[in-house]
Amino acid sequence: MKLTPATEKFILHWGEMGWRWGINRAVAQVHALLMLSPKPIPADEIAETLNVARSNVSTSIKELQGWGLIRVVHIFGDRREHFETLKDVWEMFLIIMRERKKRELDPTLAALRECEASVASKDENAAYTLQRLKELTEFLELAASWADKGQALSPTAAKRLFQAGDKVFRLIG
Template identity: 60%
Template sequence: MKLTDTTRKFILHWGEMGTRWGINRSVAQIHALLYVSPVPLHADEIATTLDIARSNVSGSLRELQGWGLARVTHLLGDRRDHFETTKDVWAMVGIILDGRKRRELDPSVKLLRECVQELDEQKADEAYTEDRLNELLGLVELASAWAERAQKLSPESLRRLLKLGDKIFKLVE
């Protein structure tokens, strides 16, 4: 695939943003390439286009598949696996929200609940710590509940919710 300057700029930026979100640069760049590609791409084509090692592409594609952000497809007359990602930006946001909730919010809720339970059982003189953890637990549980509800929305409903949220910000400000 031949990249234009604009496409190259986008892919490089998406890779940089990925590192800020804790995602490997190559994984994010491959996702960006699949997102802007009008056709599914095979691993060798991805490696050549992005000038990265084939082994790196394979591992990155597995990670993207684990997130639900890449899927295998086949083309008539070609035995190789080709890869594509959703082109619906709102569906993509839903997939990412789900993944981040499972990897970040759920373990945090579990740990905070355990810590609060331990403090409660110990009857230790740690009221201040317990208050802090309870407050944090409330915030993380609320974020987790919102993420769960957002996951259940259709992409169109998610878009409407975010637009409505923007109106609410303007009203509150």
């Protein structure tokens, strides 16, 4: 697959953003390539296009499949597996939100609750520590609640919610 300057720029940028969000750069670049590809691509072509090792592509594909962001497609007459990403960016957003909640928010909430329960009352800073932990827990519980509600939305409803955001911000002030 031949990359245009625009696709190359996007793939590099998506890889950089993925790295900043804690995602392996190669994983993000494979995802970016699949997002911009009009047809499913086999792993060897992904490796060649991105100029990365085939093993790196395999690892990236497994991670993206684990997130539910790509799927295998079989092409008639070709024994290789081809891969494509979800076409609906809102569906992709909801999946990423679900996975980040599961991998980041839920364990953090569990750790905060554990920390709250273990604050020693004889510690001179116990009241302050407990108050801060409770504030963090309350904030993350609210964020997790919003994430749960967001995950229940269809991609169309999620888009409508975001489009209504300006009205909500004006209403709240």
